[in-house]
Amino acid sequence: MLTADLADVRRKNGELFMRVLDACACAQLIELAEQYLAAARAHVGYRREELYAAWDTIGHDAKHPRRAAALRKMVDDACVFEAEGTVDPVRIRRTVFTLASKLRSARDRTSPLDRQEILACAASELGMTSDAVEHALFADLRGEHLLMAAPVSNAESIACDYELAQAQAILLRAVRVTCEVRAASPGLFRAFFARLKFHKLLFSVERMQPKGFRLIVDGPFSMFDSVSRYGVRFALLLPALCALDAWSLTADVRWGKSREPFVFRLSSDDITKHGVDDGCSIHLSDDVRALLDELRAANTHFAAEPATALLDVPGLGVCIPDLVLRDERGGPPVHVEVLGFWSRDAVFRRIELAERGLGARIVFAVCARLRVSAELLDGTSSSALYVYKGKMSARALLAHVERVALSHGIE
Amino acid sequence: MPTLIFSAGTIELRGIARGDPRVPSLFAWDERTACFRAPAIAYVEIVYALRARGLDVDDCARAYDAIDAHPVVRRMPRPYQEEAVHAWQKHRGRGVVVLPTGAGKTHVAVMAIEAKKRSALVLAPTLDLVRQWYDLLRTTFGVRVGVIGGGDYEVLPLTVTTYDSAYLHIEHLGARFGLLVFDECHHLPGKTYQLAARLSLAPYRLGLTATLERADGLHHELDALIGPVVYRKEIGELSGDYLAEYETIRLEVELTDEERAEHDRERTLYLDFVAKNGIHLGSPQGFSTFIARSARSPEGRRAMRGYRRQRELAFAASAKLVYVENLLDLHRGEPTIIFTQDNATAYRLARRLFLPIITHQTRVTERSEILAGLASGTYGAIVTSKVLNEGVDVREASVAIVLSGSGSVREHVQRLGRVLRKKDGKRAFLYELVTAKTAEAGTSDRRREHDAYR
Numbered sequence: 097m098l099t100a101d102l103a104d105v106r107r108k109n110g111e112l113f114m115r116v117l118d119a120c121a122c123a124q125l126i127e128l129a130e131q132y133l134a135a136a137r138a139h140v141g142y143r144r145e146e147l148y149a150a151w152d153t154i155g156h157d158a159k160h161p162r163r164a165a166a167l168r169k170m171v172d173d174a175c176v177f178e179a180e181g182t183v184d185p186v187r188i189r190r191t192v193f194t195l196a197s198k199l200r201s202a203r204d205r206t207s208p209l210d211r212q213e214i215l216a217c218a219a220s221e222l223g224m225t226s227d228a229v230e231h232a233l234f235a236d237l238r239g240e241h242l243l244m245a246a247p248v249s250n251a252e253s254i255a256c257d258y259e260l261a262q263a264q265a266i267l268l269r270a271v272r273v274t275c276e277v278r279a280a281s282p283g284l285f286r287a288f289f290a291r292l293k294f295h296k297l298l299f300s301v302e303r304m305q306p307k308g309f310r311l312i313v314d315g316p317f318s319m320f321d322s323v324s325r326y327g328v329r330f331a332l333l334l335p336a337l338c339a340l341d342a343w344s345l346t347a348d349v350r351w352g353k354s355r356e357p358f359v360f361r362l363s364s365d366d367i368t369k370h371g372v373d374d375g376c377s378i379h380l381s382d383d384v385r386a387l388l389d390e391l392r393a394a395n396t397h398f399a400a401e402p403a404t405a406l407l408d409v410p411g412l413g414v415c416i417p418d419l420v421l422r423d424e425r426g427g428p429p430v431h432v433e434v435l436g437f438w439s440r441d442a443v444f445r446r447i448e449l450a451e452r453g454l455g456a457r458i459v460f461a462v463c464a465r466l467r468v469s470a471e472l473l474d475g476t477s478s479s480a481l482y483v484y485k486g487k488m489s490a491r492a493l494l495a496h497v498e499r500v501a502l503s504h505g506i507e
Numbered sequence: 508m509p510t511l512i513f514s515a516g517t518i519e520l521r522g523i524a525r526g527d528p529r530v531p532s533l534f535a536w537d538e539r540t541a542c543f544r545a546p547a548i549a550y551v552e553i554v555y556a557l558r559a560r561g562l563d564v565d566d567c568a569r570a571y572d573a574i575d576a577h578p579v580v581r582r583m584p585r586p587y588q589e590e591a592v593h594a595w596q597k598h599r600g601r602g603v604v605v606l607p608t609g610a611g612k613t614h615v616a617v618m619a620i621e622a623k624k625r626s627a628l629v630l631a632p633t634l635d636l637v638r639q640w641y642d643l644l645r646t647t648f649g650v651r652v653g654v655i656g657g658g659d660y661e662v663l664p665l666t667v668t669t670y671d672s673a674y675l676h677i678e679h680l681g682a683r684f685g686l687l688v689f690d691e692c693h694h695l696p697g698k699t700y701q702l703a704a705r706l707s708l709a710p711y712r713l714g715l716t717a718t719l720e721r722a723d724g725l726h727h728e729l730d731a732l733i734g735p736v737v738y739r740k741e742i743g744e745l746s747g748d749y750l751a752e753y754e755t756i757r758l759e760v761e762l763t764d765e766e767r768a769e770h771d772r773e774r775t776l777y778l779d780f781v782a783k784n785g786i787h788l789g790s791p792q793g794f795s796t797f798i799a800r801s802a803r804s805p806e807g808r809r810a811m812r813g814y815r816r817q818r819e820l821a822f823a824a825s826a827k828l829v830y831v832e833n834l835l836d837l838h839r840g841e842p843t844i845i846f847t848q849d850n851a852t853a854y855r856l857a858r859r860l861f862l863p864i865i866t867h868q869t870r871v872t873e874r875s876e877i878l879a880g881l882a883s884g885t886y887g888a889i890v891t892s893k894v895l896n897e898g899v900d901v902r903e904a905s906v907a908i909v910l911s912g913s914g915s916v917r918e919h920v921q922r923l924g925r926v927l928r929k930k931d932g933k934r935a936f937l938y939e940l941v942t943a944k945t946a947e948a949g950t951s952d953r954r955r956e957h958d959a960y961r
Contacts, residue, residue, distance in 0.1 A: 161802060161808065162802070186873055189873075192861050193861055193862065193880075193886060194885060194886070195861075196860070196862070197886045200835065200839075201887055205839075209832065209860065211861070214861055233858065234854065237868055296515060298539045298540065300539045315515065316514055316515040316516060316544065317515070317546065317702075317705075317706065319517075319535055319537060320535075320545075320546045321546075321705075323702065325699070325702060355698065
């Protein structure tokens with residue numbers, strides 16, 4: 097990941113803007129990436145310091161030094177370096193320095209320290225040549241590491257990752273991020289929320305019309321101070337956001353040495369989407385897809401499709417259904433979330449959500465291996481637990497859906 | 508019953524309705540999680556406020572223990588160490604003790620841990636200091652001591668960590684310690700490091716430093732993060748009785764003709780750019796302006812390279828490297844530490860004179876071996892850049908040679924401190940090698956603006 101100082105931005109009226117690259121700049125970027133890659137390929141087997149010296153020459157001549165430095169970092173991160181494995185530099189240093197110390201204190205004050213004598217003594221003790229001793233003295237230092245492999249990616253793909261890396265570098269200094277997400281598929285949405293939870297970020301969600309959600313994302317301590325502590329997590333969250341269909345974010349950023357407040361805006365239009373499938377249905381897991389096919393083939397007045405809704409109970413959590421079943425005779429839709437057999441705790445959280453009122457009718461499909469009883473949700477008429485053994489059955493699920501659809505109210 | 512919970516550096520109060528008048532104003536309602544929330548550092552005030560309001564809570568936040576902290580090796584404290592601990596206790600176990608390097612600040616911490624008998628986390632700025640604290644706590648209390656940082660992660664009732672690791676882990680460690688000891692606490696008020704104090708609920712906090720004041724004035728924030736300065740003694744007050752007698756000597760060296768020609772050429776390039784762009788280097792923003800402007804054009808970037816090169820020539824003048832050999836001869840048998848401003852010069856010296864070197868790249872085991880070698884006499888001298896500036900205790904070291912350094916008074920005082928530990932008949936020397944007719948002379952003047960050099 098790039099560091100914040102490598103972000104190429106301009107400031108205007110309290111906003112930070114990522115510099116937009118036109119076709120000419122993109123071509124230059126690819127050309128520059130190719131130069132860095134070519135130097136790396138030519139230095140396989142050489143020391144890191146030697147490669148860096150070659151890269152310095154490229155950087156000095158670059159028209160946009162910050163852009164060059166960022167690309168260089170991206171290429172550097174993709175290189176494989178290793179210390180020379182055949183020598184033990186710590187042992188060599190211990191031998192050389194101990195000998196040098198002894199000879200220094202024993203010699204006549206008027207005669208200079210004889211380096212060659214020290215190297216020769218050490219070489220004989222270590223069973224090496226004098227040159228080899230001197231060469232290996234600091235072979236474990238970072239600058240002495242050898243380039244084992246140049247990056248496998250080509251200049252185009254590195255240049256393509258550049259804008260995402262730039263946005264991530266800016267987000268490192270963010271104290272709060274507001275995201276607006278529209279028409280996302282449930283699988284991708286679930287992945288996004290899973291990422292939020294994984295990074296222990298807190299968020300509040302509100303619905304946007306016609307379809308979409310607005311999330312304010314920050315951390316527990318953000319209530320008391322604007323800290324960029326959560327910046328790395330925002331940066332790591334960005335790829336999950338980019339995987340969604342359409343999105344925008346507004347980040348409150350503390351920029352520069354004086355941490356001046358700026359606003360940074362970014363949307364799905366600003367970032368080239370690559371390497372990410374955005375089709376809706378393909379993000380259904382195999383068992384959900386099989387269930388959907390079975391429901392569609394069943395003789396029923398419920399039409400099944402992948403769900404796009406997000407059900408939220410403020411302060412308690414969010415539930416992202418997999419499917420939605422619409423009654424062709426009319427009436428509100430019934431959502432289905434498949435919880436499978438992963439987490440018993442997740443089931444109890446859903447029960448709590450349902451009891452507090454999700455504002456929609458829902459059936460949770462839970463594997464019997466989680467040892468939960470369908471009666472746990474008997475207290476609410478707008479939700480139900482469908483406990484299945486082995487494989488989900490469309491017919492059994494429809495029975496629950498029918499009952500929930502006919503319920504009178506929503507808790 | 509309402510419950511207090513530690514959550515990622517904050518305290519949650521759950522099980523009580525929004526708007527309940529008994530909830531102290533230290534809390535704010537958090538819509539995101541539907542509970543009250545306060546910063547962890549307010550824990551003590553929260554507990555007092557809840558008690559005052561008669562609100563019974565189930566305190567699940569506090570996760571630290573009372574410990575059986577009896578030193579197995581007891582050292583008689585010096586009078587000022589006793590006074591310091593007494594003053595700290597009087598301030599409810601929250602405050603900063605300022606003592607010169609070599610005066611035994613660590614012993615003050617040992618006494619504080621013994622007095623409070625709470626699981627304690629010691630935070631230090633470098634891995635060398637972590638290693639030193641680890642050894643001290645283990646041998647003093649005769650217990651296993653945890654370490655977080657440098658590849659280790661073991662949390663025990665007595666644990667030592669770096670400020671960097673504390674910043675990374677405090678969200679889940681913040682409830683596990685009742686006492687925080689901030690070694691070299693002048694580092695704490697930095698924007699990121701201070702979160703290590705703010706995200707912890709520890710009621711007892713002790714700050715230790717020899718150089719409290721920061722150029723940016725942020726040391727005033729220590730009042731809120733740790734507590735006020737409760738005790739202070741300067742070098743002059745303890746020198747002779749408790750610190751070694753010392754002498755500071757500044758030596759000027761000349762550049763060779765080739766070095767002088769290159770130095771002057773590069774410096775002219777740099778200064779011409781500064782003048783052409785109307786940059787006033789004496790102003791507070793002068794150098795930042797130079798950095799910003801130099802990035803905008805090839806001419807500017809060349810000027811920046813010129814600035815770096817002339818500085819490099821002054822810092823590592825070949826005459827300095829030769830003179831170091833003379834000083835090593837002069838102080839043969841006296842353990843010596845050579846300080847440089849940058850790693851490149853340190854490695855150059857290490858390669859040239861075959862001296863053991865400690866930089867940020869040196870692993871902990873090798874650092875320990877080198878320091879032990881200096882103490883035992885296996886090595887007569889070692890070279891380092893900045894990592895040994897602070898705190899590292901090499902009681903035997905009596906000569907410091909500053910080959911190059913910044914203009915920071917704090918850094919210079921800390922470097923002097925490395926050789927000030929009292930030992931029978933010891934007289935300490937601090938040499939400063941400065942290249943004549945370069946900007947280094949001014950840098951040296953700035954860093955000597957302290958009572959210790961008068």
